[in-house]
Amino acid sequence: MSYTLTGNPFRRCKCRQNGRELGAKCPKLRRKNGSWNPSHGVWYGKEELPPGPDGKRSYLKLGGFASADEVTAYFQAIGRLLDIPDPGPDGHQARMEILAMIKAAHRKKAPMPEYEEVQRKFRAGQPLQAMTFGEYWVQWVARRRRLKDIRESTLLGYISHHDTHFGEVLDEVRLDRLFAPKVEEVFTRIDEKNAALLAARESDDPQARASVRGKRPTGSSTKQRIKATIRTVLADAERDHLVSFNAATLVKLDTGERPQALVWTKPRVEAFTAEFEQRLAAEQATKKKSQKPLERFRVWLATPRPSPVMVWTPAQLGAFLDHAVQDRLYALYHLVAFRGLRRGEACGARWVDGELEEGVLTVAKQLSNVGGRVEEGKPKSRASEAAVALDSGTLAVLRAHRRRQLAEKLAWGSSWKETGRIFTQEDGSELTPDWVSEHFWRLVFAAGLPPIRLHDLRHGAATLSLAAGTDMKYVSAMLRHSSIGITSDIYTAVLPDVARAAAEAAVRLVPRKIMLKEGSETGGPPSVPQPPLPPPAEAG
Incomplete structure (x- = not known):
């Protein structure tokens, strides 16, 4: 089945008479010579779509166009998009999703969904309607709590990472357009906050110092954990066919090596x-x-x-x-x-x-x-x-x-x-x-x-x-x-003490005829005979 749509353009307005809209019958729509009045009313298009599996008829009516040609071109583009899913009942659900996307875009005066993108998602089995990271995050947290497949304390740590660090950067980004540079912005923002915190600590203003008292910069290890949280979420999004790759895996950070334990020496x-x-x-x-x-x-x-x-x-x-x-x-x-x-x-x-x-x-x-x-x-x-x-x-x-x-x-x-x-x-x-x-x-x-x-x-x-x-x-x-x-x-x-004992034990393994004595200024034993000095050079 091919969806060849023209939109059947017509012009109407919002004028009322006796409380009712005149619509296409408004006499102001045309001039006295019968031509369209460009300063009154707008163009609409309306098409009856083939019935769904339940036999119910559906109509698509959209307005706000500047000309009849614009209506026709828009509806022809809609028909091309509706041809992407399988014909008949098998593709009905997908066509309804595409229609919902078209209506939402038209209502927001946003561009129509791109044909190549919708076709790619349909063929890959991905959801056709774009979802933001923030929308997916809400669903992801709810799923984790429902399945209880991670500890609640671990999940609270993930939520803290989102609320404190990466939510403000990623939440409004469409998942299918979430690339590595955007994830890197999370850590750029963290570095900016760290710099501001350190500057406040060194400030001469007591209020500035008081505002950061008890706060610590976000270190390399924490950055690694934040990246791991984003990577975990995007891995599930990849399994859900919402993204084609995990952008967080491409982000490079400092190794964030674990700190080594030090002894409280004197x-x-x-x-x-x-x-x-x-x-x-x-x-x-x-x-x-x-x-x-x-x-x-x-x-x-x-x-x-x-x-x-x-x-x-x-x-x-x-x-x-x-x-x-x-x-x-x-x-x-x-x-x-x-x-x-x-x-x-x-x-x-x-x-x-x-x-x-x-x-x-x-x-x-x-x-x-x-x-x-x-x-x-x-x-x-x-x-x-x-x-x-x-x-x-x-x-x-x-x-x-x-x-x-x-x-x-x-x-x-x-x-x-x-x-x-x-x-x-x-x-x-x-x-x-x-x-x-x-x-x-x-x-x-x-x-x-x-x-x-x-x-x-x-x-x-x-x-x-x-x-x-x-x-x-x-x-x-x-x-x-x-x-x-x-x-x-x-x-x-x-x-x-243990390190010193190990050092002494290592030295004792080497046999020496001459033992170095502590306190020698030259580092050598004072009892060792020194070689004779060379004779002074003769003048001339």
Whole structure:
């Protein structure tokens, strides 16, 4: 079937008589000589289309044209578009979509859909009507929540990336016109925001500095995660035949290597302390009397560290544990420090998963902060669902913690909330992981130690195990990593004493007849005879 449309042009206006539109019968449409009046009315076209599978007739009526020829040309172009789908009932749905696109374009006074583009999409099985990234994003989030094929906490991270970083750049872009340069604009915009934030930090204006207090620039690792979010969404759009390729895969960014753990050595602690005191003095100088008292803890927590990942020395860890030993959550921090559990795993640990007589704790659940609430879920990966061997010291700590918890349960009586968790609030209810981190930081601050994250205790557990001579394979098993490479690349730092001992051991492997003595200005041993100086040259 061929759709040969002419539009049957006719002219009409909006004039009314006795409350009714005169339309094509308005006498002002023509001049006295019978020719059309160019200053009155507009041209319309109307065509009856073949009935659909249900036998119902349909009409296409469009107006606003400047001439009859324009009507005919427009309707001929419509007929060409309607010829793209298969003839008969098989192509009816596609023709209805094309008609809807034509009507929408005409209503917005936008160009008609391009023939080549519609034909390509039809042949490729793609949706004919263009969808913006923002429209697809809304559908994509709803689908993820319906299917529950990713963690809610992960989805909230994706939503945060969209709302904070890439939604403002991509939402209005048609999916079929989303190319790599447009995705690159997301990261150009991030760089601009980073520059503005750093400029505000260095500004002489106190209000400008206050506006960015607590905010951090978006780093390379976060950019990589943002790109991964866009890539994930576009991968689904590609499977849905909405895009022919994934533009995010073509975007090049800095590698965003994971930060290496550094040890809080004495020089680093001294430099941090000096920076903290300087920042504290600056804050106190600008603090107004009418404002709340300055909290030293917040300034301490916001002071930059040598690396995002810092590890305590054994002495520093011992000082923390000694300080926190009377805290009711001491056993949680002890368990993380020596056996390397993740924060959510420690909060989600249950007595039913522990076999204290056998010295084993199975990691089976974790708690996560999800949109202001706490949710239980599976551990991070399949490799994380494993048993952790417990040393005698940790077993003693857990037994003491159990006795404390039973005493609390007895004190609360019928108000006790039975969750079965090893670590709970005083009434037995579940811990909030974010609060556990906040509580940890306050204990660290009160102990007078340099700051580390609670997760850094996990890094420290790996470092201590290696320093004690444990094979990397067993350290990786303790941390429940999927590969030894993850453990060696990310979760270990070299303690200064261990590094120094290794250096001394390497030197001792080389036999020497002459030993270098410390304090020689020339670097050589003073007992070694020096070669004679050459005789002075004769004059002349």
